[in-house]
Amino acid sequence: MSRVSLLSDLLASIGARSWFAGDEAPASVEVPEIAALCHRLVSSRGEATGVRMAAEIINGVRALDDKGIKRFFHMLAEEFSPDPVELAEAAGAYAAEPTPTSLAALQHVAEPPRQELFRRLNLAPGGTAELVKLRERLLPLVRKDPERLGPVDTDLKHLFQSWFNRGFLMLRPIDWNTPASILEKIIQYEAVHAIGNWDELRQRLAPIDRRCFAFFHPSIPDDPLIFVEVALTDDIPASIASVLDPARPVIAPEDAQTAVFYSISNCHKGLASVSFGSFLIKQVAEDLKEHFANLKTFVTLSPVPGFAAWIEALPQELRDRLEPAEKRAIEVVGRKDWQADPAAVDEIRSGIMSLAARYFLRAKRSDGQPQDAVARFHLGNGAMLNRIMHLGDPSARGLTQAHGLMVNYLYDLPRVEQRHEAYATEREIAASRAVTGLLPGRSGHTLKDVA
Amino acid sequence: MSRVSLLSDLLASIGARSWFAGDEAPASVEVPEIAALCHRLVSSRGEATGVRMAAEIINGVRALDDKGIKRFFHMLAEEFSPDPVELAEAAGAYAAEPTPTSLAALQHVAEPPRQELFRRLNLAPGGTAELVKLRERLLPLVRKDPERLGPVDTDLKHLFQSWFNRGFLMLRPIDWNTPASILEKIIQYEAVHAIGNWDELRQRLAPIDRRCFAFFHPSIPDDPLIFVEVALTDDIPASIASVLDPARPVIAPEDAQTAVFYSISNCHKGLASVSFGSFLIKQVAEDLKEHFANLKTFVTLSPVPGFAAWIEALPQELRDRLEPAEKRAIEVVGRKDWQADPAAVDEIRSGIMSLAARYFLRAKRSDGQPQDAVARFHLGNGAMLNRIMHLGDPSARGLTQAHGLMVNYLYDLPRVEQRHEAYATEREIAASRAVTGLLPGRSGHTLKDVA
């Protein structure tokens, strides 16, 4: 049965045209047809026609334009939510008499039919990847209309947390022997230090002092979920430029003392906040340690994405209470091309470092965590803020976001668990003396008060 | 940190010993310790220690004896169910005002924490397989105490239906080039026609007129979930003996006109009622068709497991209304070794076939489906009951269960969808004329009335 006939048969049989009578502007015929198929897929008792129906829906949804997809998500929000009447009844029954039976009944009606729909859409060839792309289209709409579309996202995310469970992911090396079809995605996904072309990619992967690892899901074997690039070095490098320099001295991996995680990129917006990054770094660190006995230090070379914005947002009154060197630094970094003036660079070193220490150690969000998103990620993993590097990243982005700062987070494997716990429960920020020593001394106040 | 110290640290810190104060008989210390770890695993904010904790729990649970595992499941039922107070509140709030927010809150508290626990246990190496084994131990206990343990099973099954979604399964051929470690499992799992040893296994897999296919899950790559054995033949065979006869004429696969699915076995009790069998047969049929253009007929050679029991259970008054030939057949099959007496075999042919036709076409359960479990499976897949074979299986089991009957179900690929629908919605039983013609004619009553 061809797609057209399947659709028309269906529409004929279930009177789908009635959807047109909605109060929305004249709609493309598409979404109602898709909706009809969705209902049919969810309600089909056997799974016999499932694969074909799922493929039809997936294809139909993929072809929807922005207006259509919005309508599709609205449809999911309205037609595939729990039945409020039934749910209220079940909730009432359970509230009245909490038994296993009334609980099961309540759970059954509380689970949105969307979840079963998504599970059945996964029957389509490539279904898992398509569902991830679906959420990528959903997320911007959720931001604009969280009340209406938030529940749809909740269900997709709930499913993904089950499906993209670490237990199902495969860690695979990415190197110059990896298929080109995957490597071109690495070029495309690299989010931290852009890879301009295949020659630059080769520079990242082929030298013997480089490693790259990615997580894959078995149902999406040709598309990584997240990857991390690693440089094997003698010491902790002072800037990203020294790491990426093609003329650097290349050391034999077995001689390396330090593994630098200098870039970590999530590949799919549709998997936002389905976290597996922490597993990646720690597993890669452990695997490397096993292979190269001389490796002693595992550090990141990380951006400080929120630093400039935080300074910008400091209210004047608090700004007045900064140290003179800090005030001076703020003044200088406001100038164009200050980074090209060695005297200026030198002059503001102590001020900028002092500001940075405040930013990381004192400036907190309402939940007690640091302002910096990257810091939250690594500290939450159990890493320690190890070193702050003035002008570690003098790229345009580095200057705009962080006035050129970069930092290291240190993964001290034997202490990672303990630090993770201390951060998770006490919001304790692990920082080296080199960093805590940067805080302005006994000056009688802290930026905590300030921010 | 070794297991012992992790456990004692933990118990010290959270006062786990208090569990001993329960009303149960003096318990092994094991389950409370495991329970403490389970609580910790579920409540840990990050996923940092998750892998290790999950492995500890898995190991601990695996070592539990029958008494211990029962206690463990009770613990899951009691300590990892939704909080009745919170849930009643949320249910009440939603009933009072059904908004997205109150719905989300209700859903959140309605999901048993067990589900998150199971998802996190999957972090352990081999976790997926271990959870399947866990359900295998749970199911017999559920049967005895469905009220208390049913909800635990509901959660495991819910998870498995998501994880063992057809979209995640891999179809792989099983042949004489398959690793021995997998083949020995085929010997062990074969549930229909036992495989006595490796030579018999070779007879099933190596000849060019034999095929075998299995579904695998990517996280359990060395253990099949379900497999089907196929014989490529000229015609539909009249008995299982002719299919398995080592001295049969072997035909070239490209000349075969018929593919006979003569054995299909589920491998894991822990996946009971997580159905993927229907996908297997249809995908194998389609794959075979693509490779061997001459294949025209796809049939099973199936047992009739409920036939003898159904006859046994017929009330006397209804039994009185059977045709004389049917009565005679019932009498003969009650004798020992009737199948060895050619005259007897011949005498009862029409009576037994007539009874069989009633059994398949008239005898229904309260839900309108046939009594026979295998019939429900294949008819539900969209197959047609094609032929009934007197003494198709004269093995001890065949005689005990089905007085020697075997049947074919025909998978007519272009009509499978339609038949599936007709069965699913109308309980329409697709049967060939050869079968419907066996029903006792205009005798004025049907066994439908009878049964």
Place this chain on the structure above:
Amino acid sequence: MSRVSLLSDLLASIGARSWFAGDEAPASVEVPEIAALCHRLVSSRGEATGVRMAAEIINGVRALDDKGIKRFFHMLAEEFSPDPVELAEAAGAYAAEPTPTSLAALQHVAEPPRQELFRRLNLAPGGTAELVKLRERLLPLVRKDPERLGPVDTDLKHLFQSWFNRGFLMLRPIDWNTPASILEKIIQYEAVHAIGNWDELRQRLAPIDRRCFAFFHPSIPDDPLIFVEVALTDDIPASIASVLDPARPVIAPEDAQTAVFYSISNCHKGLASVSFGSFLIKQVAEDLKEHFANLKTFVTLSPVPGFAAWIEALPQELRDRLEPAEKRAIEVVGRKDWQADPAAVDEIRSGIMSLAARYFLRAKRSDGQPQDAVARFHLGNGAMLNRIMHLGDPSARGLTQAHGLMVNYLYDLPRVEQRHEAYATEREIAASRAVTGLLPGRSGHTLKDVA
């Protein structure tokens, strides 16, 4: 034992320094040391130290500069040839009395010890590839000094014909899922229509109407030996531009009627005249036919590398006897940018085609084969010269070599064997009527006389 000590031990023990007393100019110490190891490797009775010695020699040879490698090959010519005295004796003994024993003795001394040396060098990791590179360095020297170095090449080539036997080669598809490390070699090796960068490579491999296949040797699994690029099309294309046009209409492979072999490249100079190209085209044609039932026509789109040179070399007296249109064509193609002048292109069509027909059908080498190397290859494979295309390749190289001509050779699979035989034994050139019809008519002479 490190390399240095192994070498010095050895040299000490066998007095290798005596080689310095040779009559050659002051030599690098390298070659004599390598020579000593070579003798030791060949004469070692067991194979115990073989792997290490082979690796030492391979490394040493690879490091030799042009002067050193020449000396190394001279050393092989002198020190690893059959012993003339022994050989003369054995030859004499056999000539006197030809028995199995005297034959075996003669064969034994007639085989140059180089052959055993090469076989033992293959013990080194990557030895096979290194020996291929060795011959690549040898061949230019052989051309200059065939008397002295020809026998060394004979032995290497003899070995390669045994090792790179078609029976050992693996045919593998090259596509966008191929490892980048192999794909970068495709860019580098493409010898017919250059691939400028990775985007162009993607254009050659990723579209669904493109295929590429290569032969690999199991001991050099990451480096192809020869590869062919194929376009799947409706009709035989009239120019290479239309084949490579990124804006061409792309057809589904299963609809294609024609497979165009538009580029075939040998990858290793060191395998020159170790022929496997004919196998490649025919096997690819057969494999494609099996997958895509609609494919009916298998043609090349081939350059005519010797055409311009042949015209250039025509003696004046013979040139005088050409047809007027031919003379005119020769005149026009002598002008710069004639191909950009549509009138000129049109004017010379018949003349240039007529010349081309003479070139292919009449101009022969002393061995009776055509002048054109590409023609010899395809005709020798059993293909037919199918069509000559005026301005099929207006690239700079196409104009310089062939005044823009391209041709098709047709692989008519059922007739390939017969044509191969006719060409091999009778030098019969299979050509379509479209081609033979181009020959200047009853003009009373043929270019055969001319050339």
Place this chain on the structure above:
Amino acid sequence: MSRVSLLSDLLASIGARSWFAGDEAPASVEVPEIAALCHRLVSSRGEATGVRMAAEIINGVRALDDKGIKRFFHMLAEEFSPDPVELAEAAGAYAAEPTPTSLAALQHVAEPPRQELFRRLNLAPGGTAELVKLRERLLPLVRKDPERLGPVDTDLKHLFQSWFNRGFLMLRPIDWNTPASILEKIIQYEAVHAIGNWDELRQRLAPIDRRCFAFFHPSIPDDPLIFVEVALTDDIPASIASVLDPARPVIAPEDAQTAVFYSISNCHKGLASVSFGSFLIKQVAEDLKEHFANLKTFVTLSPVPGFAAWIEALPQELRDRLEPAEKRAIEVVGRKDWQADPAAVDEIRSGIMSLAARYFLRAKRSDGQPQDAVARFHLGNGAMLNRIMHLGDPSARGLTQAHGLMVNYLYDLPRVEQRHEAYATEREIAASRAVTGLLPGRSGHTLKDVA
């Protein structure tokens, strides 16, 4: 073109029937037809029809019965040998004037056309394996008629030494995850300690203290060439029974101190004396050492196949000069079931050990090597005779061949090269003090004199 028509066409065209006029008894028509194809294959200028012709010949030869195959080999000996006249001429020419040209000419005619024939037969699918089987059929005939068939074998062996060069072989583990199709060959090929069935095979492969490795050739990927079975143990075991005991304590591989090579089997008679066994043991030893750092000792547990025969063959006069304990031992082991009588076993210990020491250390062949074939193999590899074990193998074969003796050869990796050299050049037999101390003391004579 079918086989029949190809053959008849061919025979018609080349008058093959004339072969019937030979002086041999009335022949099957087969061999002459095959011979005609062989000539055609070798003389075909291109390689176009090669694959098909090679397959025809291979199929034809495989179908030959014993008489036919003998005739086929005679045909190869007669029709595919160098032309004696041409060779004599070339030999004379070279003897007269030894130039590169005359050498090349001589080499060309000295190489039997058989070699090119064998290389071209390798074009057939599965050709390499077929050629190995061909030699398996040849070898028994060579033993009976070395004069006529020896040269044919020389050529096949020459080719195999080139093709089965260690550089082309792949070392692969054999374990319980290996395909059953390969494992059944292990059962079949095991030549030292028979494997009775699949359960015994599992006992050899699956336990964690067992390893097995095999060499494969890339063109015969489903059939091992040689394999070795290894037990990981604490100490050097005193008998094969203790190694194979299913009730032995199984140790973790990482704790093992000793790797015992207790069985090594060549798989193909057709590869006799194409040696790769020495590579296998040493590479396995090195690979194991790399994986399991605690491994310190690498020993064999080996049979002594020639011991009983050597005693049997001692001339009376020399036998008279043995020590009394030795004489007594010879007397006892002549009795039936002596090994079942503990007193007898104990009584002859010193005598039998003393005889064994003589056998290994004193009894030499004319070439200076020990009598024992297994000893020659391991000593030639650079191993040391480490220990002699009285009643190490009380199996029927062990008693018959070696009066129950087993021995260890120790592979002391750092000294293997040196010992290999000493043995290869000086016939120096490396033996432990435990072994040399067994020699009868200052008794004034040695068995060297004796034997």
